Amino acid sequence: MNDFTFLYRGRDTSASPEQMQQTMQKWRSWFKELGEKGHLKDIGHPLENAGKVVKGKQKAVTDGPFAEAKDVVGGFTLIQARDLEQAVEISKGCPILELGGSVEVRPIQVLNM
């Protein structure tokens, strides 16, 4: 088993409370399913769209991330899968895809010293 990070982009944060609730229930069932199949290492968290960006040697702080809403990372999860191919298969069940968002599947890099 290898570890992967799923980065979710394009969460719709302007939905009505009812829609939100529906979407959240979908996320929940998806996570339940992943948990039962043993793919869930850490559910991670959803993230607010706005925050601060700290940059460079000057440690300059700006409001951010200021990307297009669809490009902002809206949350993350740690996944266990056999290989990248399986991880990609798993990501296809993510409810964010139904709403036009995306999942970025990134293998955890193993650093050897």
Place this chain on the structure above:
Amino acid sequence: MVAVLTRLFGVHNLALAEDVVQDAFCRALEVWAFRGVPENPSAWLMAAAKNRALDVLRRERTARTYEPELSRFLGSEWTLAPEIEEMFTDKAIKDDQLRVMFSCCHPRLPEEAQVMLILHILCGFGVDEVASAFVTTYTAVEKRIPRAKKILAGSKKLFDTRAPADFAARLPAVQRALYLLFNEGYHGASAEFAVRAELCQEAIRLARLLLEHPRGATPATYALTALMYLGAARLPGRVDAAGDLNSLADQDRSKWDRKLISEGLNYLDLAASGPSITEYHIEAAISSVHAIATRLEDTDWDEIVSLYDMLMTIHPSPIVALNRAIAIAQRDGPERGLEEIDSIADADRLQSYPFYAAALGELELRRGQYDSASAHFLTAIGLARNEMERRFLKQRLSACERAG
């Protein structure tokens, strides 16, 4: 509400669950004092408890360990709120109540403590209310409940009602506890009609909850529920508003609740399947014979005596034998009844039971032996366990004096 929260936080965090409910009630009192009671107070309270639970879970995410299978989903914002939402749905609440009910019937707890715990956690009775239901002191209950909770908390996990073998093994204890809960209302010592009625209602509510579970809906559970309905139907005749007991012969049968009787008979029909006959079946059947007789004279005493014969075979006890003797007296006259009482095998175990002496008194009274009857009633009065029994027996004593 405590049941759901106990599932949420884990049974070892029972105190936390109770605190959250307590908080929700306090908030309700504050807010309602200003804005008035909302349209749906129980929904409001549920919502308040839900929010409070979310707060606690967020704040103490790392400080406590929760129910192991849940902690992963409660630990992430992806799933925390939906998870809690799910737990507060009607179905989930019922599941959790069932799990708490089974957990309370822990084999290490004495039966009475199981019943007290069910009343306290599932029925929301405060310590003082439990004390008044069992006619014991506040301090006694205050000592027993925490001790029982400690044993419960030691089990770390709520009882899992999905495991068929465990379910079947614990089920008789649960039925027994509900039976005792009902009896506490029906035969118990509380002089307040309201307390008795509430205990009976709670027992019925929990029995029906058990019936909703596919493995809980056994013939024995149906029989138990039938027994409760048939008993509850007759409660208004048995105890009057002043808390005075009426003997079966003196009851105003028009006060019996016809609707409850027909529902009880319905449950009794549903109980009539499967190979085994339990004491609940027979007790319910006896109760049904009484319930369908519109007058005392119409009672089918033959049927009742033969039911008591059956009860003596599967569940013999001196009290059953005594009741059987009383039924025989109704059928064949007081002399035969007295003979039967004389031949009760372990009658010495009845010596401290006030209704043993009272039965002797009643039969002596009926055959005109007023002095002997009075003497028995005096013995019974000396043994009475509470004021209500004492009042009832004194009234019988004065009946002897009037007759003699």
